[in-house]
Amino acid sequence: MIKKMMVTFKLNGKSTDVVVEPRELLIHTLREKCLHTGPHIGCDSSHCGACTVDVDGMSVKSCTMLTVQADGSELLTIEGFAQGGELHALQEGFMQEHGLQCGFCTPGMITRAYRLLKENPDPTEAEIRYWMAGNLCRCTGYQNIVKAVQYAARKLRGEPVQTSYPLMETTTH
C-alpha cells in the first residue's frame, strides 16, 4: 500500500483538500476527486494541452504535474472563468468567432489564452500562434482560435468588438 498524503490548494478561489497517493497526477485529481471535468486528457506525453490549467500564474499541463506539487497553490480551471453568470471575454470570443468544434481542446485553449493575454494584452497573430502552440486542436485549424483570442484581447482592452460571422451573410456569389 502506498502511503497517501493530504494536499490543500485553492481551486477557482475555493479552498480544497484532497487525499492522494504521491504519484497521482494533478489532472486525475482534478477530474476524478474534485469533479472538475473541464480539463481533458488527450495524450500520454504532455503534448496536446487539453489538460492545461493555471497554477500560481503559470500555464501548466496538469498531466505533467503531481498533485502533491500543487500543495498550497492557486489553481484556475475552465470552471473558474465565468463569473456571476457572465462569460469571460475569452469564452465569448471563442463562441463569437467559432473557435471550437468538438470542444475537447477548448478548456485548455481558453486557459492557455488567458495566461497569454495576462502577459501580453495586445498580441499579434504570430505571437498568438507562438503562445498557443502547446495546445493541439484537431477540428478548427486554429484560424478561428486566433480570431477568438484577438476578439477577447480587444474586449479586455475595452475596445469595441465585432464577430467576423454576422448572422446574415451579405456577400453574394
Added chain:
Amino acid sequence: MDATIDSKAVPSNEERLAKLEGMGCSRKRYEDPRFIQGKGNYVDDIKMPNMLVGVMVRSPYAHARIKSIDTSKALAHPGVYAVLTADDLKPLKLHWMPTLAGDVQAVLADGKVVFQNQEVAFVVAEDRYIAADAAELVEVEYEPLAVLVDPLKAMAPDAPTVRDDIKDKDVGAHGARKHPNHIFTWDIGDKDKTDRAFDNAEVTVKQDMIYQRVHPCPLETCGCVASFDKIRGDLLVYITSQAPHVVRTVVGMLSSIPESKIRIISPDIGGGFGNKVGIYPGYVCAIVAAIVLGRPVKWIESRTENLTTTAFARDYHMTGELAADKDGKIKALRVHVTADHGAFDACADPSKWPAGMFHVVTGSYDIPNAFVSVDGIYTNKCPGGVSYRCSFRVTEAVYLIERMVDVLAQKLGIDKAEIRFRNFLRKDQFPYQTALGLEYDSGDYEPALRKGLAALDYPALRAEQAARRADPDAATLMGIGICTFTEIVGAGPSKMCDILGIGMFDSCEIRVHPDGSAIARMGTISQGQGHQTTYAQIIASVAGIPASLITVEEGDTATAPYGLGTYGSRSTPVAGAAIARASHKIREKARKIAAHLLEVSPDDVEFDLDRFVVKGAPDQAKSIKEVAWAAYNNVPEGMEMGLEAVDYYDPPNFTFPFGTYICVVDVDRYSGETKIRRFYALDDCGTRINPMIIEGQIHGGLTEGFAVAMGQQLTYDDAGNVLGGTLMDYFLPTSMETPHWETDFTVTPSPHHPIGAKGVAESPHVGSIPCFTAAMVDAFAHLGVTHMNMPHNSFRVWQQSHALNLDQR
C-alpha cells in the same frame, strides 16, 4: 385567441427571417456554451457509483505464438477484480467478434498475436493506477514468429501467414482468396475496352504512388463505460461512437441481449474523423466485465493505444495509368491498388464494396473508359483501413486521379489548369454516368477553376515561377498545385450501401409541443460538426419554427430513431434530408390545421416563412405557434391530434460536392524546408446551411490535409514495431505550422436532395492532400520530377533536392 393576424402587426420579412435563424444564416452554435464552460459531457467524464476501471495488456510483438498467460500475480494484487483472457471469453463465445467488413477479429489474442500492441488480457481494478500496476504483473510467454510488414511481399509463396484461423479458406467475405494473406480482389469497369483504348492511344502515362498509412487521431481517444442491471437485464453503454445504433446491433449480436434491452449513448464526442466508427476489443471487454462483475466498468484508451491499435487509414499502394490523345484529352484510366488492411479486415466500408467508393476515381473528368482493381492484403499491422475524414476511400481515389492528370499534363507540356479545362465534365452533361457506374448528380467545374485562377492571379504566379526557375542562384523553388476534385458523399442509397446488412438510410423524428417549440431526434451523432445548430436551421426554414425554440437530440439509442450515424459527410446529405422531409410533413399537417382554423380549404392556404396565409388575403393568417396550440385541442375532424412526424430517408443517390483548390509553396532547396505561401480553397457543397460552420469545417479539414501531406506517417520497422506511437513522433500540426487558409465558394445544389445540400466536411481533406503534393512536385517539375510520395517533410524534400544536386551551393 384572435382568429386573424393584424397585417400591420406582422413584422417585416427580414425581421421574421432573422428570428427564424434558418438556412443560410451564420447562427452561433447552440453547443458552445457548455463546451466553453467546461460542461461538456465526454465519455471519460462519466462517473458511476461503484465504477471499476479496465486496462489492456498488450503484445510487445507483432507476430508471436502465445505459449502461456499467467494472471495469478495480477489477480492477487489488492484492488484487482478480474483479469480476462481469451480463455475466459471462450465459454461466452466472445473471444472473436465480427468486423464491419465481414471479417472476424480476436477480442483478446487467441493462441497468437498478429500485430504489435494487440489486446492480450484485460485487467479490471478499483482505479486506473491499480489497474496499470496489475497489468504489469500479467505474465505472458511469447514465441516470436516471422513478421510480414510489406503488403507487396504478402502474396509470395514463402510469406509468413498472418491469419492461421482462416489460412485454408479459399473464399472470403468478398469472394475468392488467392493466398493465405489475401483478403479480396475487387474490380470494376470494362477491362477489355480499357485495354483497347490503351493499345490505341497516342500517349500513355503510368505512375506508382504510395498513400502512406496515417491515423485520424481525434483529440479525444476512444473509450466506454458499460453498466449492466442484473435485475432488469438492461445494458447501458456510454461510448465514443460515430454510429451508436450500429454499435447496439453488434452488441446485441455478440451478447444475445435483445436490442430493446441495450441502450447505447454517445454523449459529447471529442472528434471522430472515422476513428470512432468501428467496434474495438476494449468496448467488448468492458461490457463483458460489467456483466460478469455486476459493476460499471470504464475503459479509456491512452494516446499510444489509440495511435497503434485503433483504426488507421489509407496504406494504399497504387499504380495509375492514363491514355490520351496529343491534345491531352483523356481516353482511358487504369488503376491497380494493393491495399494493406493490417491483421484483420476491420474497416468500415459498405458491405458490397470492399474498397468503398474508390470507384469515384475518374474524378471531375469525362473519361470514357476505366478499369480499377484492388487487392486487399493481410499484414502484421494494426487493423483498420478506415475512411479518415472521407467516404470510404474517396481520398485515395481523388489523390490518384489528380496526380495522374498532372503527370499527363507534364508529359504533354500542357498547363495543369488547361488540361483540366479540356477534360472537365460540362455542366450540361449532368446527371452524368461514369465509366465506373456512378451517376454524378450535378456539377459546374469550369467556373470554379476560373474563379480560383483569377483569385490568385495564376498567370502572374506562373511568370514569377518561370523567372525563379531561370535564375540559377535562386535559393527557393516555387511550386503551384491545383486540385479540381469531385467528392462522393451521402452514403448511401441502401440499394448500393449497407453495413452488416442494414441499409444506409438515416432518420429524424420531430415533435412540436403545444407552445410551438419542438424537439427533433436524429439517427446521427455530432463529433463537433454542430448538428444541434444546423439541424434546427433546416427545421426553421422548412417548418417556420424559430431555431432557438428547437432542441436537437442525438446519440441515445433509447430515444433516437435508428440511423446509421455520422461519418463520410453523410449527416447533411442523408439525415439533413430526413429532417427536411419530416419538417415538411409537419408543415403540411400544420397547413391543414391552419385552414381549419381559418375556415377555408387547405388548398387556399400557403406557407409564408413562419405562418400560414390565405391566398390573396394576407391579413387572414395563423402563426405556426397558433397552429401548434390548436394541434392539441382543435384539429379538423378525422385528423389525429398532435403535431409530429418521422422520416426515414433512403437517398436515391449519393451527392457529389466538388471544389477547386490552389496551393503555392516555397521550398528551400538547401534544407528542404517548405513554406505554404498561399492556400485557396473553393468549395461547392450545394445549398449552404450555416456559412460559419462550413468555413470552420473547411479550416479543420484543410489542416488535417496539411498534416497528412506534409508530415504524417505511421511507420513500422521490419519486425513490425510501430516507430512513433506518441504525439512526440506522430505529426499533429500546431498553430505555428498551420498555414493561413483562404476560403471561397460557388453553389450548385443537388437536384435530388430535398434542400439541395451536398455535405462538406471532408471535401477540404480530400481536396487539399493532392493539392499539396501537386505543389511540391511542381517545385521540382522543371527538372523532370513527376511524383513524390508523401509525407513531404523537410528531410524527404531535401532528399529530392539532394538527388538533383540542388542542395549544393
